[in-house]
Amino acid sequence: MTPPDIEIQSVTKRFRGVRGAETLAVSSIDLRVESGQVAVLIGPSGCGKSTLLRLAAGLEQPTSGQVVIGGVCVAGPRPDIGLIFQRPVLLPWRTARANVALPAAIRRSPSAEAIGQADALLNRVGLAGFGDAYPAELSGGMQARVALARALSQDPSILLMDEPFASLDALTRADVTALFLDLWEERRRSMIVVTHAIEEAITLGDVIHVMSPRPGRIVRSIAIDIPRPRYLEILTSPVGAALAAEIRAALTSSDN
Secondary structure, three states: OOOOOEEEEEEEEEEEOOOOOEEEEEEEEEEEEOOOOEEEEEOOOOOOHHHHHHHHHOOOOOOEEEEEEOOEEOOOOOOOEEEEOOOOOOOOOOOHHHHHOHHHHHOOOOHHHHHHHHHHHHHHOOOOOOOOOOHHHOOHHHHHHHHHHHHHHOOOOEEEEEOOOOOOOHHHHHHHHHHHHHHHHHHOOEEEEEEOOHHHHHHHOOEEEEEOOOOEOEEEEEEOOOOOOOOHHHHHOHHHHHHHHHHHHHHHHHOO
């Protein structure tokens, strides 16, 4: 049996406050993401979705349990894990090209090669000619495209995305999501995506994990059997509408 790309094993995370009080963020989470699969975490605000993603990324360590990626226990950030956050988190003093090439600069990779790759990726995400622009000169959607190009520049085997398109307006969000899906089809990386949006969960996911209010637990896992490629239009179909209703009902029951 082929091991999963990502395995979260009985993970619990507690945070200690400044006055010594403890907060139980997530409790006894078990989760498997098979090779090339997209797992979506959805649940109420504060349920620990982002905490779980940070644990998978190695930005936090679990209080108990472990995260295993590629057969290796995650002990800290790794170059084979790409991260995309809700905000683009671009360095304002670096151009779009230099932001995309940042992972290579951190790894001290050859600069000429990194710059060439950055320009190719900017072209791929529809930003040809904007390599010399600074973040303040770019719209929100353009900044999101730069952040996507930066994450792909590492050619990661795993992508972790924390509400990556939430800050965009509806039209831009639909456009960037469609672009991302096209790029994902080319590379088929394993992913965990955090979202609040049911339509985004259906569009992106192979399986949707519904989480309970804090302390976060997975209370329901719903497989998405709709063929790819999928776009937002699927939500207007009978199968899409039924699936959205099922997810909404699972979210409502998880609040009780």
